[in-house]
């Protein structure tokens with residue numbers, strides 16, 4: 001059996017017997033990552049898995065993952081694919097979106113999700129959520145209630161990852177990262193890791209800060225521009241590594257080359273942010289780039305498990321979860337984001353539950369942001 005790509009970047013699965021032949025176009029694979037790899041000449045394990053999932057085949061005996069572009073047979077230096085082909089039930093990922101407040105996630109039963117990836121609203125950040133909360137205490141209370149619900153729904157031993165940053169409002173810095181860490185630890189999570197997400201230098205939204213020292217080149221006038229956010233990683237007790245069947249492990253294998261080349265091994269992740277571009281679906285949502293949930297989902301969940309985002313925004317986490325063959329659930333309080341989520345995830349109304357505690361936020365926030373921009377120039 002050979003896995004090859006032709007000139008048009010079409011993934012092809014050939015079997016020595018003609019019983020099964022799958023020819024799957026790039027856009028059915030969904031992510032651009034695989035096609036990038038393909039054009040470089042190598043199809044990695046993951047692209048192959050996508051194919052296999054789509055066709056419901058078992059790859060538990062897969063021996064090698066490399067194929068050379070344009071060749072019908074693997075290159076001499078790579079060993080021949082050796083597979084036991086069995087029919088598997090087709091992997092159908094489920095997606096559920098609740099338009100409502102994630103301080104109450106009663107739709108999810110206890111320990112029903114295996115990973116949480118999220119980015120809570122940046123406390124009253126002037127260019128994202130001006131005056132969303134009446135006070136910092138109200139924000140912390142909301143985070144405390146959400147942390148409690150998250151702890152209830154996450155399986156034992158599993159991970160909660162939050163992308164957070166301190167907020168600067170009218171010269172006052174709020175220690176959001178420290179306070180959220182404290183909340184999660186007090187709710188019984190282990191503080192496992194803090195990864196620093198560094199954005200490219202060209203990205204500075206509030207650029208005037210560092211200019212102060214140019215006007216006053218003296219000590220004490222130093223206010224650096226912010227290029228980073230924290231990815232906080234918490235764990236609910238210990239993980240039982242022996243609980244995962246070997247076939248599921250195999251299906252969830254992390255691509256070592258990607259791990260090395262993109263430096264996932266560092267506690268600093270250099271990833272380009274989503275630019276606040278007018279034409280984007282995510283405009284005005286403070287969305288994170290797909291690369292963040294992509295890494296977290298690959299590093300902390302297994303094939304077929306369920307990923308939750310309690311502050312869904314445009315739906316980035318669920319989109320990536322679906323592409324990686326994970327089930328997903330999300331909570332978003334703002335009814336005005338429903339159509340954006342629908343478009344991003346390509347789902348219809350049947351996947352939504354709209355609760356009475358949802359709000360209408362975006363229009364209101366956008367007009368406040370315009371006022372902020374006018375005020376700050």
Ligand SMILES: C[S@@+](CC[C@H](N)C(=O)[O-])C[C@H]1O[C@@H](n2cnc3c(N)ncnc32)[C@H](O)[C@@H]1O
Pocket residue numbers: 100101102103118119120121122142282285286287288289310311312313314315316317331332333334337361
């Ligand atoms: C920073 S954004 C998330 C962006 C998301 N990661 C993405 O890529 O699009 C936070 C989201 O949480 C929502 N939100 C705020 N409070 C909430 C609550 N109590 N329950 C559910 N969603 C909430 C906001 O409306 C906002 O869309």
